Amino acid sequence: MIKIVVNAKEVKLKKGISIKEMLKELGFSEDYMGVAINLNFIPKDMYDKTILKEGDSIEVLSPICGG
């Protein structure tokens, strides 16, 4: 197991898990969203190739109103 932080919450996930698997496991919608790991943008076509590591900090963001 690895410990990572997703949207400021600590979660434990299996070792070797990809972004794509993490999103599914944690119940995130993939329709309109973007992902960053440790402040680096990850394009959608990299979700299944990017493996999460212990201590990674992940942001999963969706559209919201803004000024």
Added chain:
Amino acid sequence: MQKCSDKFKIGGKEFDSRLLIGSALYPSPAIMEEAIKSSNAQIVTVSLRRQGVNKDAGESFWNIIRSLGVEVLPNTAGCHSAKEAITIAKMSREVFQTDWIKLEVIGNQYNLQPDPYETISATKELVKDGFEVFAYMIDDLVMAHRLVDAGCKILMPWGSPIGSGRGLANPYNLKTLREAFPKLNLIIDAGIGRPSDALKAMELGYDGVLINSAVALSKDPVSMAKAFSLAVNAGRMGYKAGIMPKRELASPSTPVVGTPFWHQNF
């Protein structure tokens, strides 16, 4: 008769409306939708925030905005460094499918004043990466020059601090910016409180005005959105028509020839 209306050309596109409107702070999504329609704005600002698990995930909001057929302008609100803003810009480009980014890098939490150094640094990177940067800045001539040097073609000086409703705090600075950059797209962003503030900005020759709080926090956002639309149009038309110069002394408008009861020694 000379036609005073003119197209608003910005970021490689053309618009009829020079009012940009924000999508935040409305009493409800339905009122937001009606207010945006009432404003006739064709550019609407949006943002990104953390997605809640198993929630609506921003989809209903995004569906409303998409149904309006407007151009979206994503912002980097809440970012405090160039690195954060660049990452949000890249995420926004993927989510909203646009190269436009309203770059906000906040340097002070008290008045939400933009950080000039981080804003300029982020602008350099984003322009290199093909973004059309709408740079939020204070009304500072030197910062404007640095942003232009970095490749920025759209400057968004504040009228006054975000959400303050204090209007145009420094008209002289804004006038100076307009005179220094006569061909650059200049949009007043932040601080506008009432329609007359927007009108004054347009009379100064600004290309557009971005409003959010002044509409969303009014008692009747739908009516206020219309009021701002009219004010922006009136200000632009007045600017294009050519405002008369101020005079030191009075000058009668009614002809003086043939004035009744006129006396030489009066």
